[in-house]
Amino acid sequence: MRESPDIARIAALVADPARCSMLLALMDGRALTATELAGLAGITKQTASSHLAKLVDSEVLRMEAQGRHRYFQLGGPHVAALLEALMVFSSDSVPPLRTGPKDFALRRARVCYDHLAGEMGVALHDRMRGGGWLSDDLTVTGKGWAHLAAIGLTPAELPRSNRPLCRSCLDWSQRRHHLAGLVGKMILDHILALSWARRLPASRVIAFTPDGERRFLDWLR
Amino acid sequence: MRESPDIARIAALVADPARCSMLLALMDGRALTATELAGLAGITKQTASSHLAKLVDSEVLRMEAQGRHRYFQLGGPHVAALLEALMVFSSDSVPPLRTGPKDFALRRARVCYDHLAGEMGVALHDRMRGGGWLSDDLTVTGKGWAHLAAIGLTPAELPRSNRPLCRSCLDWSQRRHHLAGLVGKMILDHILALSWARRLPASRVIAFTPDGERRFLDWLR
DNA sequence: GCAATGGTTCGATTAAGATCGAACCATGAG
DNA sequence: CTCATGGTTCGATCTTAATCGAACCATTGC
Structure with missing residues (x-):
C-alpha cells in the first residue's frame, strides 16, 4: 500500500x-x-x-x-x-466519434512522441517482430540490421542516449503495439529524411506520399 | 482538443x-x-x-x-x-496478498457443488476458453466436443436437467473463473470415473493421483 | 535607463470530492 | 422467523487544490 x-x-x-x-x-x-x-x-x-x-x-x-x-x-x-x-479508454467508450479526413489521417500514421504510430507504426512493429528483425527481448537481430541497412540505416545512425533501443508502445487507435525507443525514432527520422512522408504543420499527422508509402510497404515485404 | x-x-x-x-x-x-x-x-x-x-x-x-x-x-x-x-515513473514492487484456504490440497483441487474448482478447475476453464473449446456465449464448440471425445465424453453422457450446460463460476481460492454447469459436472464425474482422482472423505478435496494429474494436464495441452 | 513582455509569487475565494457515522437493504444460516 | 453479515445510501464535515487579481522579478529592445 x-x-x-x-x-x-x-x-x-x-x-x-x-x-x-x-x-x-x-x-x-x-x-x-x-x-x-x-x-x-x-x-x-x-x-x-x-x-x-x-x-x-x-x-x-x-x-x-x-x-x-x-x-x-x-x-x-x-x-x-x-x-x-x-x-485507449476514450477510444473505447466513444467509438462513433466524428471521423473526418483528418481523423482518418491520424489513424493511418502519426507521430507518438518521436516515433511512428497508427496503422503504419503497427505494421512496422508487426513486421519486425514477425519477420525476426527483433528478438523476443526486443533487441535488433542481425537479420534486422540487414533489413535496416537496405534503406541506409546502420547502428552509427542511432542517436546517443541511454534510452532503450526498442520498446513496445500501445497504440490507442489500433489497440496494438507499435515500435518506440531509439530505433523507432531513427526509423521515423529516416522516413522523413527520405521524403517518404512529411509532418503536417500543427498536427501529429504523418502524411506519406503515394510513392513513399509504396516504398515503405515494399521494404516491409 | x-x-x-x-x-x-x-x-x-x-x-x-x-x-x-x-x-x-x-x-x-x-x-x-x-x-x-x-x-x-x-x-x-x-x-x-x-x-x-x-x-x-x-x-x-x-x-x-x-x-x-x-x-x-x-x-x-x-x-x-x-x-x-x-x-514506470516509480518502480516499486507490489507484494501479492494471500487469501483463501490455508490447506494446500483444497486450493489445488476441490469440488464446488458438483464441479471442479481450485487451480485445476481454473486451468480447465482457461484452456477451454482460450483454446476455442467454448465460444464466447459459453456453448461447447465442435472443437470442444472433439477434445471431450478424446477422453470418452459425448453429448449423450450429459445428465438430463434444465440447468445450463456451461457456467462460469467464480473460484474463491483462485479468485478467477472455473467451469460450472452440466458440462462441468460431467467432466468432474468422468475424472473420478477414470480414477484420475478421488474425493477425500468428509472433505471437499479432490485428490489427483500423480498419474491422473499427468493425464489431465496432458489432455489440456 | 525605461518601457514592454514573459513568467512567478502571494493571498483570497471557491468548488470538488474523500471520509465516516448512522440508517437501511439484501442475502444466507439456523 | 430471527439474527448476523456484506454492501449501499444519505448527510455532514473537512481537506485539497484549482483559479485569478495584484504585485513582483527577469530579460530583451530601444
Missing part, C-alpha cells in the same frame, strides 16, 4: 483538465512556451505557471529556459506511453 | 490513493470482494462502496455479484497496461 501514493500522485498530475490539455499538446514532442500552453488550456498564465511547476517537479515535463522564454516538453517516452494508455 | 476531459476523468479515477491501492491489489487478475478491498485500502466499507461504484461506472472495474458478495476485478488488459505505464 505504501507504493500507491506514488503512482496516485502521478495520475493526479494528469487528472486535471488544464494539465491534461497541455500534455496532449506536447504529445508530438515539440517544446512550447508557458504562455502558449496557457492559451491552449484556456487558463491564465499564473495558473499555468503553477501547473507547469508541478509537472516539472515530478519530471513529467522537462523545462529549458532560453532568454525570457521557458520551453516545456514531455519528460520522456514513458510520459507519451502513459497518455496513450489513457487514450 | 476535445478529448482531454475524458482522459483526465480516467486519470482522476486512478489519482485517489484509496482507489489506487484497490486497483493495484487487483493487478494479478483475481477478483476481490468489496470489504477485502476496503481493508486493503485502509478505508471503511462505505467509502470503498463509493469508490468502487465510480470505477465500475467508468468500466475500469468489472463487478460480479455472487450471493451476498460482490467480486471486483480489472475491466480488462488496458487497465493493467495503464497501471503499468504509471509504475
